[in-house]
Amino acid sequence: MITSPAWKDKRYAVLGLARSGRATVEALLAAGADVLVWDDRAEAREPYAGRCAIGDPLEADLTGYAGLVVSPGVPLNTHPIKPHADSFGVPVIGDIELFAQARGDLPPHKVVGITGTNGKSTTTALVHHILKTAGVPTTMGGNIGLPILEQEPLPKGGVYVLELSSYQIDLTYSLDCDVAVLLNVTPDHLDRYDGFEAYRASKLRLFVMQSEGHTGVDASCDPDIAEAIRQIDGPGEVTTLADGTKDSAFLDLDDAPSLQGPHNAQNAYAAWAVAFDLGVDRPTVNAALASFRGLAHRMERVAEISGVAYVNDSKGTNTAASAPALAAFDNIHWILGGLAKEPGLGECEAELGHVKAAYTIGKAGPDFAALLEDRVPVEQCETLDRAVSAAAAKAEAGDTVLLSPACASFDQYRDFEARGDHFRALVEGLK
Numbered sequence: 001m002i003t004s005p006a007w008k009d010k011r012y013a014v015l016g017l018a019r020s021g022r023a024t025v026e027a028l029l030a031a032g033a034d035v036l037v038w039d040d041r042a043e044a045r046e047p048y049a050g051r052c053a054i055g056d057p058l059e060a061d062l063t064g065y066a067g068l069v070v071s072p073g074v075p076l077n078t079h080p081i082k083p084h085a086d087s088f089g090v091p092v093i094g095d096i097e098l099f100a101q102a103r104g105d106l107p108p109h110k111v112v113g114i115t116g117t118n119g120k121s122t123t124t125a126l127v128h129h130i131l132k133t134a135g136v137p138t139t140m141g142g143n144i145g146l147p148i149l150e151q152e153p154l155p156k157g158g159v160y161v162l163e164l165s166s167y168q169i170d171l172t173y174s175l176d177c178d179v180a181v182l183l184n185v186t187p188d189h190l191d192r193y194d195g196f197e198a199y200r201a202s203k204l205r206l207f208v209m210q211s212e213g214h215t216g217v218d219a220s221c222d223p224d225i226a227e228a229i230r231q232i233d234g235p236g237e238v239t240t241l242a243d244g245t246k247d248s249a250f251l252d253l254d255d256a257p258s259l260q261g262p263h264n265a266q267n268a269y270a271a272w273a274v275a276f277d278l279g280v281d282r283p284t285v286n287a288a289l290a291s292f293r294g295l296a297h298r299m300e301r302v303a304e305i306s307g308v309a310y311v312n313d314s315k316g317t318n319t320a321a322s323a324p325a326l327a328a329f330d331n332i333h334w335i336l337g338g339l340a341k342e343p344g345l346g347e348c349e350a351e352l353g354h355v356k357a358a359y360t361i362g363k364a365g366p367d368f369a370a371l372l373e374d375r376v377p378v379e380q381c382e383t384l385d386r387a388v389s390a391a392a393a394k395a396e397a398g399d400t401v402l403l404s405p406a407c408a409s410f411d412q413y414r415d416f417e418a419r420g421d422h423f424r425a426l427v428e429g430l431k
Contacts, residue, residue, distance in 0.1 A: 116183025307397025
């Protein structure tokens with residue numbers, strides 16, 4: 001695991017004992033810190049009996065604590081833990097901030113931080129894959145893979161590639177990325193922020209925390225964001241990308257089956273820009289693009305049955321995320337719906353010419369059906385199993401059955417992974 005002697009004999013509270021919380025506790029204990037832990041679930045607290053103090057930080061005197069570590073899922077704008085910690089002058093941080101504090105004791109390395117509303121996971125995995133292909137010691141963490149503190153430190157010359165949500169950025173104050181990447185910013189998670197501008201500012205803090213001479217990549221194609229980054233004192237040269245579908249023409253994306261569609265062209269070009277900053281040559285990048293297998297639930301080609309392709313894009317949890325998937329295929333039987341994050345079809349509106357028929361599910365199903373009727377054939381299926389059956393019955397050779405819900409999953413599923421796994425199982429059943 002990753003630890004730091006700077007934590008020794010200091011006091012920390014950890015609120016939330018899911019995976020990253022557990023990794024945080026273990027790292028702090030290994031470093032010799034005095035830790036207070038809490039989780040509302042008794043079974044989550046049980047392994048720490050006798051190993052550290054157990055108690056709700058909301059009821060604790062936090063005088064003298066070095067930090068209160070919370071899960072990124074804790075809403076700082078509404079949860080009482082933030083004002084409680086503030087009253088004692090204790091910073092509320094996340095495991096990424098602890099990693100930032102530990103960097104000085106790790107072998108010489110670099111950190112790539114990748115944020116954006118959509119495309120973070122694919123771009124993070126792609127940068128990691130390019131570096132592995134180039135023979136660079138690397139690992140990925142943050143919002144993807146294993147918690148960063150749970151991982152073994154990299155040897156000299158290694159590169160940590162971190163996917164960072166705005167929530168994680170909000171909980172760090174000293175993460176100085178050698179390369180900071182912003183993919184895009186579209187309205188999302190606005191229940192956690194005082195409007196879109198505050199959400200965008202959260203993303204931009206990745207550049208604000210950089211020291212002079214470190215580099216960045218702005219793949220947003222947004223002149224307002226480009227100007228905002230130019231106003232930041234900190235990073236050195238920032239590569240500002242134009243339209244990724246044009247800029248990536250010199251990359252061999254035709255030979256990269258897992259990187260089809262204009263959004264993946266943008267992801268690939270952003271990853272190439274990072275690799276260039278880290279000294280990886282173009283032939284190595286192209287070889288890595290060709291061998292990249294993509295991520296589950298992100299335009300994942302599940303099967304082809306009787307000439308019909310079945311694609312799992314369950315990670316399409318808002319309209320901006322689903323629009324690129326619609327743009328990547330023709331003759332689509334589109335399965336959509338769930339718990340809507342915004343009204344309307346958003347960016348999907350412009351891609352309806354690719355849709356042959358639609359099948360709605362979940363809480364937002366009736367609203368989507370009303371928006372789509374008289375534009376494409378639509379069936380209100382309510383559940384995913386009915387939608388897959390209906391789409392499979394009507395699809396012809398050359399068509400694509402696409403699950404890209406443009407919605408969160410929480411009305412019917414634990415998370416988007418569970419929704420995608422169900423889709424995959426249903427498609428397997430069709431065979």
